[in-house]
Amino acid sequence: MPHSTTGSISIRDEVKANQEVLRSRLAGAISEPPSGIDVDSLPSVPLIDLASSFSASAVDRQKVAAQIREACTTSGFFQISNHGIDDAAIDGILEQAEKFFHELTPAQKDALNIRHNQLFRGYESGSDTYVNPDDNTPAEVETKEGFNWGYEPTLDPTSSHSDEYVELDGQPPSAPDRCNVWPDASVLPDFKPTIATYYAQVLQLARHLFRLFALSLDLEETYFDSLTTHPGGIGRLLYYPPQSAEQMKHRAQKLGLGAHTDYECFTLLLSTSHPGLEILFPPSELTGNKPIWRPCPIRPGTLTVNIADFLMRWTNNVYKSTIHRVVSRPIKADDGTIRGSEARYSVPFFFSINYDADVQPLPEHAVGIGKFQNMKAGQYVLERLRATV
Numbered sequence: 427m428p429h430s431t432t433g434s435i436s437i438r439d440e441v442k443a444n445q446e447v448l449r450s451r452l453a454g455a456i457s458e459p460p461s462g463i464d465v466d467s468l469p470s471v472p473l474i475d476l477a478s479s480f481s482a483s484a485v486d487r488q489k490v491a492a493q494i495r496e497a498c499t500t501s502g503f504f505q506i507s508n509h510g511i512d513d514a515a516i517d518g519i520l521e522q523a524e525k526f527f528h529e530l531t532p533a534q535k536d537a538l539n540i541r542h543n544q545l546f547r548g549y550e551s552g553s554d555t556y557v558n559p560d561d562n563t564p565a566e567v568e569t570k571e572g573f574n575w576g577y578e579p580t581l582d583p584t585s586s587h588s589d590e591y592v593e594l595d596g597q598p599p600s601a602p603d604r605c606n607v608w609p610d611a612s613v614l615p616d617f618k619p620t621i622a623t624y625y626a627q628v629l630q631l632a633r634h635l636f637r638l639f640a641l642s643l644d645l646e647e648t649y650f651d652s653l654t655t656h657p658g659g660i661g662r663l664l665y666y667p668p669q670s671a672e673q674m675k676h677r678a679q680k681l682g683l684g685a686h687t688d689y690e691c692f693t694l695l696l697s698t699s700h701p702g703l704e705i706l707f708p709p710s711e712l713t714g715n716k717p718i719w720r721p722c723p724i725r726p727g728t729l730t731v732n733i734a735d736f737l738m739r740w741t742n743n744v745y746k747s748t749i750h751r752v753v754s755r756p757i758k759a760d761d762g763t764i765r766g767s768e769a770r771y772s773v774p775f776f777f778s779i780n781y782d783a784d785v786q787p788l789p790e791h792a793v794g795i796g797k798f799q800n801m802k803a804g805q806y807v808l809e810r811l812r813a814t815v
């Protein structure tokens with residue numbers, strides 16, 4: 427795969443260093459709390475009600491922003507209720523995800539494979555990408571299957587600047603191997619319209635959240651508005667197949683998606699109510715000074731938000747981008763019999779500022795003096811993606 431030119435050495439060095447950081451943060455991680463520890467005393471993911479963030483009262487909005495700040499400076503994860511995405515859009519995209527993974531033939535999926543695309547758009551199987559390529563664990567193919575797409579002006583009905591969109595590499599989306607690919611409408615007629623409905627809503631929610639992030643960092647509420655007029659927004663459908671009791675019999679877990687952090691500014695995750703997502707909380711006395719994997723709570727109707735690496739480096743590590751993964755675990759019944767795991771579907775939306783924006787350090791009063799090299803968001807994300815194939 428070709429590598430980018432200007433400044434790429436230092437980006438690649440930083441990406442390599444990231445792998446080291448990941449490895450050291452994972453070292454000694456435990457999956458179960460030490461015996462005698464009350465799990466309720468361990469850190470968890472807070473629920474933030476967004477209802478009053480849509481209020482006309484600045485005081486109300488500021489109160490929500492304060493809760494967001496608390497979450498972002500600790501675990502970097504929170505869940506949101508009353509987020510404004512309607513049920514029909516949510517049910518619709520989950521239904522299309524199921525159809526995509528079950529109704530397309532292997533040949534139809536293969537025609538859409540990300541290896542035909544320079545920007546990682548399209549279908550990927552468990553072995554096409556691996557998010558943690560340098561870790562020391564024995565290579566294990568992830569069970570996930572995915573489908574990725576990115577921003578298109580037609581998916582953003584609200585912006586008057588959508589046609590200024592450029593891709594990760596700073597170029598307009600032109601050639602067929604540098605833009606979105608979609609399943610044939612004669613096979614899945616409702617797929618693209620349903621994706622478009624969800625995408626338009628999640629995009630607006632992400633812009634709204636950026637205003638709350640601005641408030642939470644003591645910046646003008648509109649600070650990020652001009653940077654999200656034609657933003658990066660990668661959508662992804664994910665499917666983790668069920669694991670049978672037989673497959674799970676002698677295993678503590680099966681890897682769905684390896685340990686990683688996300689790359690952009692933040693991620694908005696929709697999922698079915700099936701367990702699987704786990705978050706790595708830092709060591710504490712309660713955990714014998716070991717990092718601990720904890721399941722992300724299942725709260726139907728909520729979306730999960732997590733800070734990603736670009737925003738972490740932009741905020742000078744004030745906001746935390748936290749390691750997470752997806753695993754299937756066997757379910758042990760009271761009589762000791764083992765049940766397999768159920769299928770999980772999820773729809774992450776990875777939100778970035780405009781890929782071509784000149785990124786300036788955030789004001790010192792908000793995050794201190796910048797420690798990181800200024801970098802275009804597209805350049806950074808592209809280099810991170812390239813490290814996964």
Ligand SMILES: O=C(O)CCC(=O)C(=O)O
Pocket residue numbers: 662664683688695697703750751752771772773774
């Ligand atoms: O499927 C999930 O719940 C999480 C997916 C995820 O972390 C990712 O795609 O980056």
Ligand SMILES: [Fe+2]
Pocket residue numbers: 686687688693750
């Ligand atoms: Fe992730």
